[in-house]
Amino acid sequence: MKKALSFVTILGVSGVLLAGCGNSSKSGSSSSSSSTKITAVGSTALQPLVEQAATDYQNANSGASITVQGGGSGTGLSQVQQKAVQIGNSDIFAEKQSGIKASELKDHQVAVVGMAPVVNKDAGVKNVTMDQLKKIFTGKITNWKQVGGKDEKISVVNRAKGSGTRATFEQAVLGGATAVKAQEQDSNGTVQKIVSSTPGAVSYLAFSFLNNKLQALSIDNVKPTDANVETNKWKIWSYEHMYTPATPNKEAEKFIKYIQSSKVQNGLVKKLGYISISNMKVTKDANNKVTNK
Numbered sequence: 001m002k003k004a005l006s007f008v009t010i011l012g013v014s015g016v017l018l019a020g021c022g023n024s025s026k027s028g029s030s031s032s033s034s035s036t037k038i039t040a041v042g043s044t045a046l047q048p049l050v051e052q053a054a055t056d057y058q059n060a061n062s063g064a065s066i067t068v069q070g071g072g073s074g075t076g077l078s079q080v081q082q083k084a085v086q087i088g089n090s091d092i093f094a095e096k097q098s099g100i101k102a103s104e105l106k107d108h109q110v111a112v113v114g115m116a117p118v119v120n121k122d123a124g125v126k127n128v129t130m131d132q133l134k135k136i137f138t139g140k141i142t143n144w145k146q147v148g149g150k151d152e153k154i155s156v157v158n159r160a161k162g163s164g165t166r167a168t169f170e171q172a173v174l175g176g177a178t179a180v181k182a183q184e185q186d187s188n189g190t191v192q193k194i195v196s197s198t199p200g201a202v203s204y205l206a207f208s209f210l211n212n213k214l215q216a217l218s219i220d221n222v223k224p225t226d227a228n229v230e231t232n233k234w235k236i237w238s239y240e241h242m243y244t245p246a247t248p249n250k251e252a253e254k255f256i257k258y259i260q261s262s263k264v265q266n267g268l269v270k271k272l273g274y275i276s277i278s279n280m281k282v283t284k285d286a287n288n289k290v291t292n293k
Contacts, residue, residue: 036064036251042076042089044187045113045165045206046240049272050089053259056268066255070187073097074162080243081105086252088243091164093286102286104246108256111240111265112275114207115169116224117217118192122199125149127218133173136202139180144200156182157194157203168238169204171288204236208273226275232282232290239284240274 040050047070054066071079073090077100080088091113094102117133119125123144128136135141136154145151158179159166163186170179185191188209195201196213207224210216216224219234228234242256258264265276284290 036061036066038064038066038087038249038252038255039069039085040066040076040087040089040242040252041069041071041079041085042087043073043091043164043240044070044189045091045115045208046089046111046242048208049111049240049259049269049274050242052268052272053264054255057255057258064251064255072160072162072186073164073167077105077243080245083245086244086249087256090241090243091238092167093239093241094243095286096167105243106246106248108242108244108253108260109239109277110242110256110259111269112229112237112277112280113240114224114226114229114234114275115165115204115236115238116207116210117169117173117202117204117219118195118210118214119144119217120195120197120199120201121213121215123149123152123154123202123215125217126215127221129220130173133217133219134175134177137170137174137179138177152200154202155198155200156180157191157198157201158182158184159191159204160184160186162186164238165204165206169236172236206273210273226279229275230279230281232284237275237284239277 047068051068054068058064058066073092074097076088076090077094077097079085081100081104094100094105094107125144125147128147132141132147137156141147142154143151144154165188185194188205191203191205192209192214195203222228222233224234229237244252265278269276282290282292
């Protein structure tokens, strides 16, 4: 899924900023005469936040032109590593993506996203155990009646390879097991529509894409809520990263700092269904080791 927030389409080559871009333009201040051109590509889970933040930022800085596109975390990381874009959005640490040299990139964590298994409401299931969830996504449980639901075949909808949401889900749920072969979709928005309209369908979504047309599943009677993510009681979550080259483009860094500001963290981040970094009671590293703050 691709969505441009500006009439200017940035083709994504290194050195994309024009000569005047070095002039400072503080977030929330009136714009200067400089022209700021930024492209952010990658995670569709993070896309709604970056899109709206870009709109707000551009409204306050009329010289800024920001294009936001999806494509998945793998795409975002590879594009920023190639310096084809200024920002690569990702749900996973760069260290976990094959072919990415994390040491050449700078990690800017801008939010936390919880992810939840979701089913079509027709399935008649609201809670599963972690073991049952693993068996559903590895093809060992194939009918909803096996977990207390309707006598209806389970239709798994997986995320495409390269999806950070998929990597996070499989790390937390499958524990190295191989996912069942199933249809694959590359965006949260597409999965949301398919599961809500397909009887027996099951997949997983970022919290920001949950709605009343879907049934989000509890796991071992733990509900997928922000509060449970903040303490790691809910295990399926990740940081939302905005990666730049090790030496970031100055204007891209200003935009990222705007998203990290208390104004956005306490406002837009929460409004759109994400969790502020400052609310987390735990931290998690690239090896999925969780530590209390």
